[in-house]
Amino acid sequence: MNNKLQKDNGIRVTKTSLWRRLGGALFDLDRWYEIWVTITHNKSRSFLTAFGVFWGMFMLVLMVGAGNALSKGISSQVEGFAGNSCFFWTQNTSEAYKGFRKGRRWDMLNSDVEIIRSKVPELQHLSPMLFGGSNDKNVVRGEKGGSYQVKGCYPEYDLIEKSKIISGRFINDIDIAENRKVCIIGERVYEVLFQTGEDAIGKLVKVNGIYFQVIGVARRMANASIGGSTDESVILPFSTMQKAFNQGNIIHFLGATSRPGVKVKVVENKIKETLRSVHQISPDDKDAIGSVNIEDQFTMFNNLFIGINALIWIVGLGTLLAGAIGVSNIMLVTVRERTKEIGIRRALGATPSNIIGQVLTESIVLTVLAGIGGIVLGVGLLSAIGVALSQGDQFFKDPQIGFGMAVGSLTILLVIGTFAGFIPAQRAIMIRPIEAIREE
Incomplete structure (x- = not known):
C-alpha cells in the first residue's frame, strides 16, 4: 500500500x-x-x-x-499411556501353516519375553500381563469384600500404562525374583476394604482365596485402561500370580514401548514377526496377533x-x-x-x-x-x-x-x-x- x-x-x-x-x-x-x-x-x-x-x-x-x-x-x-507404546494379544490363526490347521488357538509364553528382547533392539520397555477373573467378592478383608479385576505384571508396566501411586510403591524387580505375595490395590478397592484415612500398607487382603500383603494404593490416570480400571483392580507381581494361581507359563497380554526416536510401528512389526516365527504362524497371517498402536491413536x-x-x-x-x-x-x-x-x-x-x-x-x-x-x-x-x-x-x-x-x-x-x-x-x-x- x-x-x-x-x-x-x-x-x-x-x-x-x-x-x-x-x-x-x-x-x-x-x-x-x-x-x-x-x-x-x-x-x-x-x-x-x-x-x-x-x-x-x-x-x-x-x-x-x-x-x-x-x-x-x-x-x-489415553492420558496414562506412553505415547510410544503398543500392546499385543493372541487370536486364532487365519491361515494353515507347516501342518497346523487354520483357526488354531495359540498362546504367548514366558520364553517369548527374552526372545523378543534379544531380537528387537529398538525396544525400550516390555511387560507381560496376566488377567484373573473378578468372581463374586474375590477380594476380601475381614467382613468387607468386593468383585475386582486381578492383574499380574512386571515393574516396567508402570512405565507403559502409568498409574498414580497414592501411598506405598509399585511392584519392583525383587518382588518378581522372589515371587513375593504382595499386591497393589486400586483406590476404589481401598475405599471398600479400609476405613477413610486408615493406612493400608502392610495389611493383608485375600485375593481369590490367597492372602497378599498390600504394598501400595494406586489411582488411574486415564479413563481407558488394559484389563479394567486401575481404581477397581488388584495388581500382583507377574511371577507370583503365575505360580499362586497355577497359570503355567502362559502370557495373556504384552505391552511394549519403543526407544526415543524410533517409530512404534517398527517395534510393533518386529515383535509380530518374532512371535510368528517362534510359534509357527504364517508370515502372511495378519489376524493371528491382535495389536493396538498408541502412537497411531495419538496421531x-x-x-x-x-x-x-x-x-x-x-x-x-x-x-x-x-x-x-x-x-x-x-x-x-x-x-x-x-x-x-x-x-x-x-x-x-x-x-x-x-x-x-x-x-x-x-x-x-x-x-x-x-x-x-x-x-x-x-x-x-x-x-x-x-x-x-x-x-x-x-x-x-x-x-x-x-x-x-x-x-x-x-x-x-x-x-x-x-x-x-x-x-x-x-x-x-x-x-x-x-x-x-x-x-x-
Missing part, C-alpha cells in the same frame, strides 16, 4: 498522520461524546449492526471452547483436532467477516446521512485525516464493543457448561478458551473494525463541501 492514502485539496494524508489522529482520539472526550451520540442516534440500527459481530464472536468462542473440551476429553482417555487424535480447529476458525471468521460487512454497509449509510455535516466540517478546515479518523473510530468502537460482549457471554456460558459437566468422567471436559485466544480475538476485532470502516471513510473524504451543502 502506498504511504499516501489520499490527496485532496492539496492536503496529504499519510499513514503516520492517520494513526496519530486515531491515537489522539483516544484521549479526546469530545470525540468520544460525538461517537456515543452517533451510535445512539439510531439505537435499533446500531444494535442490529453490532449484533452480527456479537453473534460471530459469540459463536467463535463457543466453538473454540467446545473444540478444546473435546480435545481434553479424548486426550484424558489420529492430533489430526482430528487440527481438522476440527481449522473448521472452527474458518466458520467463525466467516461469521465475523459477514458481521464486518454489515458494519461497513451501515457506516456507508451513516456517512451518506451525514453528508452535510461532513461538508461543513471540510469547509471549516477539517483535514481528510480528521474525517477518516472519525469514521474509523466509530466503526472500531462499534465492532469492539459488540465483540467483547460476544466474548464475555461466550466465556460465561462455557464456564456454566463446565460446572455442569464437572461431575464424573466426561468425554467433553473443561470447555474453556485460553488467554491467547482472548487476546487474539481482540486483535481480530480491531482488524475487522478497521476493515469495516475503511470504505466508508474513503467515501467520506470524497465529499466536497459545496456539493454537500447543495445536496442538502
